[in-house]
Amino acid sequence: MPFLLKSYESLDTLAEAIGQAIRAPITIENRHHQLLAYSTHPDSTDPARIATIIGRRVPEAVIEDLWESGILQEVIDQDEPVVIPARLAVGLGERAAIVIKQHDEVLGYIWSLARTNPFSTQELAILQEGATIAKKLLMTIAMHERRISAELERFLLDVLASPTLTDANRERLNELAPIAVASRLTVIECAQPITPQLAERLHYVLATQESIEVVLHAIDGQQLLVWHYMKSELSDEETVLIAWAERFEQLLQDKFSESEPRLGISRRFFESDMLYAAAEEARRVTTLRRKFPLELSTSRAFEQIGIYQLVPELARRIGLRLETHPTVERLQHYDSSHQTELVKTLEWYFYFDGNVKRVAAHLHIHPNTVLYRIRRIEELTNITQVSLPERSMIYLAIKAGQYRLED
Amino acid sequence: MPFLLKSYESLDTLAEAIGQAIRAPITIENRHHQLLAYSTHPDSTDPARIATIIGRRVPEAVIEDLWESGILQEVIDQDEPVVIPARLAVGLGERAAIVIKQHDEVLGYIWSLARTNPFSTQELAILQEGATIAKKLLMTIAMHERRISAELERFLLDVLASPTLTDANRERLNELAPIAVASRLTVIECAQPITPQLAERLHYVLATQESIEVVLHAIDGQQLLVWHYMKSELSDEETVLIAWAERFEQLLQDKFSESEPRLGISRRFFESDMLYAAAEEARRVTTLRRKFPLELSTSRAFEQIGIYQLVPELARRIGLRLETHPTVERLQHYDSSHQTELVKTLEWYFYFDGNVKRVAAHLHIHPNTVLYRIRRIEELTNITQVSLPERSMIYLAIKAGQYRLED
DNA sequence: GCTCACTTTGTGATTTTTCACAAAGTGAGC
DNA sequence: GCTCACTTTGTGAAAAATCACAAAGTGAGC
Numbered sequence: 001m002p003f004l005l006k007s008y009e010s011l012d013t014l015a016e017a018i019g020q021a022i023r024a025p026i027t028i029e030n031r032h033h034q035l036l037a038y039s040t041h042p043d044s045t046d047p048a049r050i051a052t053i054i055g056r057r058v059p060e061a062v063i064e065d066l067w068e069s070g071i072l073q074e075v076i077d078q079d080e081p082v083v084i085p086a087r088l089a090v091g092l093g094e095r096a097a098i099v100i101k102q103h104d105e106v107l108g109y110i111w112s113l114a115r116t117n118p119f120s121t122q123e124l125a126i127l128q129e130g131a132t133i134a135k136k137l138l139m140t141i142a143m144h145e146r147r148i149s150a151e152l153e154r155f156l157l158d159v160l161a162s163p164t165l166t167d168a169n170r171e172r173l174n175e176l177a178p179i180a181v182a183s184r185l186t187v188i189e190c191a192q193p194i195t196p197q198l199a200e201r202l203h204y205v206l207a208t209q210e211s212i213e214v215v216l217h218a219i220d221g222q223q224l225l226v227w228h229y230m231k232s233e234l235s236d237e238e239t240v241l242i243a244w245a246e247r248f249e250q251l252l253q254d255k256f257s258e259s260e261p262r263l264g265i266s267r268r269f270f271e272s273d274m275l276y277a278a279a280e281e282a283r284r285v286t287t288l289r290r291k292f293p294l295e296l297s298t299s300r301a302f303e304q305i306g307i308y309q310l311v312p313e314l315a316r317r318i319g320l321r322l323e324t325h326p327t328v329e330r331l332q333h334y335d336s337s338h339q340t341e342l343v344k345t346l347e348w349y350f351y352f353d354g355n356v357k358r359v360a361a362h363l364h365i366h367p368n369t370v371l372y373r374i375r376r377i378e379e380l381t382n383i384t385q386v387s388l389p390e391r392s393m394i395y396l397a398i399k400a401g402q403y404r405l406e407d
Numbered sequence: 408m409p410f411l412l413k414s415y416e417s418l419d420t421l422a423e424a425i426g427q428a429i430r431a432p433i434t435i436e437n438r439h440h441q442l443l444a445y446s447t448h449p450d451s452t453d454p455a456r457i458a459t460i461i462g463r464r465v466p467e468a469v470i471e472d473l474w475e476s477g478i479l480q481e482v483i484d485q486d487e488p489v490v491i492p493a494r495l496a497v498g499l500g501e502r503a504a505i506v507i508k509q510h511d512e513v514l515g516y517i518w519s520l521a522r523t524n525p526f527s528t529q530e531l532a533i534l535q536e537g538a539t540i541a542k543k544l545l546m547t548i549a550m551h552e553r554r555i556s557a558e559l560e561r562f563l564l565d566v567l568a569s570p571t572l573t574d575a576n577r578e579r580l581n582e583l584a585p586i587a588v589a590s591r592l593t594v595i596e597c598a599q600p601i602t603p604q605l606a607e608r609l610h611y612v613l614a615t616q617e618s619i620e621v622v623l624h625a626i627d628g629q630q631l632l633v634w635h636y637m638k639s640e641l642s643d644e645e646t647v648l649i650a651w652a653e654r655f656e657q658l659l660q661d662k663f664s665e666s667e668p669r670l671g672i673s674r675r676f677f678e679s680d681m682l683y684a685a686a687e688e689a690r691r692v693t694t695l696r697r698k699f700p701l702e703l704s705t706s707r708a709f710e711q712i713g714i715y716q717l718v719p720e721l722a723r724r725i726g727l728r729l730e731t732h733p734t735v736e737r738l739q740h741y742d743s744s745h746q747t748e749l750v751k752t753l754e755w756y757f758y759f760d761g762n763v764k765r766v767a768a769h770l771h772i773h774p775n776t777v778l779y780r781i782r783r784i785e786e787l788t789n790i791t792q793v794s795l796p797e798r799s800m801i802y803l804a805i806k807a808g809q810y811r812l813e814d
Numbered sequence: 815g816c817t818c819a820c821t822t823t824g825t826g827a828t829t830t831t832t833c834a835c836a837a838a839g840t841g842a843g844c
Numbered sequence: 845g846c847t848c849a850c851t852t853t854g855t856g857a858a859a860a861a862t863c864a865c866a867a868a869g870t871g872a873g874c
Contacts, residue, residue, distance in 0.1 A: 235737075237733070238733040238734075239789065242789070268733075295794075295796075299796075299797075303732065303733065303734075303797075303800075304797060305796065305797075306793075306794075306795075306796030306797035306798070306799060306800035306801075307714065307795075307796045307799045307800050307803070308796050309800075310717070325710070326644070326645040326675075326710065327645070327710075330642075338850080338851090339840095339841085340850090340851080350795050351794050351795050351796075352794070353760065353761060353794065353795065353798075354760060354761075355831095356831075356832085357830090357831080365852080365853090366852065366853050366854080367831090367832095367853095368832095368833095368852075368853065368854075369851080369852050369853070371832075371833085372851070372852075372853095373851090373852095376850095376851090382646065382649070386713075387702075387713075387758050387759070387760065388713075388714075388757050388758050388760065388798070388799060388802055389702075389706075389712060389713030389714045389715050389758075389799075389802070390706075390710075390711060390712075390713035391713070391760075391795070391799075392713055392714045392795060392796075392798075392799035392802075393710075393713035393714050393716075394713075395795055395796070395799075396714070745820080745821095746871085747820095747821080762861095763861075763862085764860090764861080772822080772823090773822065773823050773824080774823095774861090774862095775822075775823065775824075775862095775863095776821080776822050776823070778861095778862075778863085779821070779822075780821090783820095783821090
């Protein structure tokens, strides 16, 4: 005789029923370890469970620990309740867990904390029974979520397809995002088109980022577009963003090394009217980083690429023969007739702010060689003591020349 | 009984007649010392005369010498022939000169070289008579020239009034300028609207510039617009231009200190279609130099202002609240709450390429103070080791903030 | 008026960069 | 193959920038 009913109207009532049947606290999570339901149980709870309920998801540290120790994998593979010894380092008391699966696809998990006495066979059977019932409910929820998220994805793509917003779209966007928050649009660009499997994994990683709040996201070919904002104060939004971007990109490159993911982040914006422009900025960053991986290896946000943002336009003008820089032209001419590398040397000399040692190290040559070349350049052109504005323009001209418009 | 006829058909025949009457070489010049006519005389000539005839104008060195020594002024004031002792330093033998005037307005000069024996009273009288006859001829020429030049001036203003050329205008422009020559459009901007008197003097100085060839020029309010090209090779056009611009501006500022003349030179262009754009560039240079006299004190050509060319556009965007730079914003905030000058310090630190000594000298503070402030800035923002592209963008943001759109 | 945190200036040791000069390497043209 | 002009590398002396540290100055807030 089963201890549970055939079905329950919600996961919450199910969690409550299981909890009462085995007299232990129950939490039900989706496959992203987001909290779906939990039983009310006055006593015997542990820090991990409290943190999970407060944060509406299992703390990242706990998830990592469970993955690294192989426990989670075991739970997924087993298909029946697994008893897990306490892991006090991450605040986890002893518990039992069972996966909720549908044809090898993980839908979620049911967790139960151990009371003072260990789980009996019957109690574990009840858990298993609960998982079967939860499956039906989760499938309904998953389908619904999938429909919603697919709809939102189409909506975002629709918004980004045109530079100007329709009034209806603007209204809906303003409902989605809190006002007066510094939003950003981030592009995660991959080497190949993003498959549904990859998308799923990316969404998961994205959902587990604690510094940011995602408003909307969508897949567009090789890019995952994310509209988000930082949870920090406005005053250090930029600092936090840049620190996060570095960590996040590192994480992505560790987890998805075969996709060579690269970030591009727009400047901050406050009006949904700016979404289109922000997407352009973010994409400009990824494009430029693709073309100048070395120079822009640590530039992820539009602010960080500095005057590189002007390179495509300048390259276009050079392509149209509207623009040339006499100084650069002369050096290029000298280079080609003497097999030298004056332009390259000058470029890095400017980039490294006149630091001969670093230029030499970068180009793998003797510092005196750099010094010699700089003197040579000074003889050929009179950029001996030009100041920042002119130097940057020359640097820009060199970079724009390297930028290829075709690809 | 007069030795000369009442009138001659041309200045050449007049010069010849005077030359024969007093048996000495004669040259007739306009008020700009451009050669109008000269007598053929086989012997007794001097280097100055040869140079004048070859170059179709009196060498600048000779003119300067005659002005500085006060001789030319004496000739103009006298209204009758003046005998001038030899000035061998500038290749001038002894000669007599008389001004050709009409109501105090100088129209030109007649010069006569001395032979071995000095000028007799009668010969000087013949010179005077020649000046009277020349006056009529010169007045006709001057009137004609004035009509032509006024017409050309109107034409240039007409061309510059619209971004696109009419076919008729393009055709006429192409007739005026030699093809495949690197043209420039230079603006000479004065503190006050240019009066006809000032215009006259400016035209004179312009006409005596040996490095450039003027195609057209026109007055537009406070600006004298000059379409010209360098007489040098294309390969070092820029070098020659920049050197010329420095000399020329110095000259203008010496001669017209009350008008505070300032140069603005476009990039080079080859097609007359670019005239409008070139005028914009040149004007942008003068505008920026007016707003940043110190920073752009030695930048006269559009190439030289470097990324300053982007300042107006950026200032506009900042004005529209489309653009801010978080780093700069934070420093500004610190400055205003701590009465410090971090932004200013950073600005010049960037400008002087991180040279602490020069920054200190410029700001009249101790080098260690600069060092201290830079460390402070590094604490507040993380621009510790940002490279040229980002540095320039920050510099641009600072400068654009200083740029006022209104005036 | 006093305190305290912050800023500026001064001094000399320490480190880094630049410079002059020599020597060796490179390659195009005869 | 040789020459010659140009380029690169190496060495140590000379010059310059940076640094730590002390002392003096400044001003807002109590």
